[in-house]
Amino acid sequence: xxxxxxxxxxxxxxxxxxxxxxxxxxxxxxxxxxxxxxxxxxxxxxxxxxxxxxxxxxxxxxxxxxxxxxxxxxxxxxxxxxxxxxxxxxxxxxxxxxxxxxxxxxxxxxxxxxxxxxxxxxxxxxxxxxxxxxxxxxxxxxxxxxxxxxxxxxxxxxxxxxxxxxxxxxxxxxxxxxxxxxxxxxxxxxxxxxxxxxxxxxxxxxxxxxxxxxxxxxxxxxxxxxxxxxxxxxxxxxxxxxxxxxxxxxxxxxxxxxxxxxxxxxxxxxxxxxxxxxxxxxxxxxxxxxxxxxxxxxxxxxxxxxxxxxxxxxx
Numbered sequence: 001x002x003x004x005x006x007x008x009x010x011x012x013x014x015x016x017x018x019x020x021x022x023x024x025x026x027x028x029x030x031x032x033x034x035x036x037x038x039x040x041x042x043x044x045x046x047x048x049x050x051x052x053x054x055x056x057x058x059x060x061x062x063x064x065x066x067x068x069x070x071x072x073x074x075x076x077x078x079x080x081x082x083x084x085x086x087x088x089x090x091x092x093x094x095x096x097x098x099x100x101x102x103x104x105x106x107x108x109x110x111x112x113x114x115x116x117x118x119x120x121x122x123x124x125x126x127x128x129x130x131x132x133x134x135x136x137x138x139x140x141x142x143x144x145x146x147x148x149x150x151x152x153x154x155x156x157x158x159x160x161x162x163x164x165x166x167x168x169x170x171x172x173x174x175x176x177x178x179x180x181x182x183x184x185x186x187x188x189x190x191x192x193x194x195x196x197x198x199x200x201x202x203x204x205x206x207x208x209x210x211x212x213x214x215x216x217x218x219x220x221x222x223x224x225x226x227x228x229x230x231x232x233x234x235x236x237x238x239x240x241x242x243x244x245x246x247x248x249x250x251x252x253x254x255x256x257x258x259x260x261x262x263x264x265x266x267x268x269x270x271x272x273x274x275x276x277x278x279x280x281x282x283x284x285x286x287x288x289x290x291x292x293x294x295x296x297x298x299x300x301x302x303x304x305x306x307x308x309x310x311x312x313x314x315x
Contacts, residue, residue: 002106003028003052003059005038008090009097010126017125019118024106026054030093031064033241037110039119041237042126043246044068044094050077052085052100059085059102067245068094094248113189113213117156120190120233127236137191137231139184139214144225145173153186160184161196176200176223190214191229 002024007015021038030038033047040049046066053060060082063070070077071092077083087102127134139162141149151170153160160169163181180197193202194211202209203221212220216231216238 001102002104004101004104005030005052005091006099006101007040007096007122008099010042010122010129011095013129015122015125017121019121021110021115021118022104022106023110028052029064030091030098031066032237037115038098039115039122039237040093040096041119041123041240042094042096043240043243044248045096046245047241049093050091053082055082059100061085061089061091061100066093068248111189116234117188117190119237120231123233123237123240134232134236135230137186137214137229137233139170139193140228140230141170142219142226142228144223146170146225151184153184153191156186156188158186172225174223174225176225182222191231193220 002022004020004022005028006018006020008018009015023037025037028037029035029048029051030040030045031047031049032039032041032043032045035048044067046064046068048064049066050061050063050070053062061070061072061077061084062082063077063079065079069079071090072083072085073090074092085100087100089100091098091100124134136152136154138153139151141147149170151160151162161181161183162168162170162172163177164171164173165181168181177200180195180200182200182202183194183196185192185194191214192211193214195202198210200222202212204212204218212218214220214229214231216229216234218227218229220227220229
């Protein structure tokens, strides 16, 4: 059976949509670096922040010496010391809260493309929440009949067509597309470009394709037309991966930290005024006792002197 990580909130706020990472493997790395299976693009998340590993029948969560630490059900983990995970547990890394789920039926493997697309969606939502919406992924015509044209690709799920017919979103009077149409599909694994009729040849990096999953910076050619694919979210994430970790400063507590905990509260210490009053009373009591002792000493001395005088007079 597989396990699932569901990203629940960011900076204490719920996400607009549920994003989940599902895996059927024995070790899963959480972080923002290239080695992360669950990629959380945020500077408070370390490159390899934490891991979940199957040991026997138990899943164990380990903090991998991250800058800001990892919390399991609101309890901070000691680095490199595993703690057992159970279904429904909450994991806090950086400003994000994830829930862990076991016994998940996996219908298809979790691909690197899907992981990358989920990370892009997380990044776009985080930027949108800060009022900094990123441009959509787009296919730019850099040479050919429609040089300068940009075809912006809507969020998933969406489909667009490139061809010679007026119904296409990008109309190209391209001989290679006279009897074929290219389709752009934005799905849960990113943007896919494919030839519907199987006649148009997509050239990229010296290779030929009928179907190609596009990546930021791809240079493509169909017939005499050259394209350039841009994914601004991926460009930002790639730059973020090279940045140092930032310290965690939350202005809003994450939901996992809002649980009510009843604990014994120590008795409050006396106020400074009360402590000063006690000290003053102690000083007064000590002064009275000293006066009594001095009086008794004087009385003893007087009695001794009087006794000595009487003794001498008798002689």
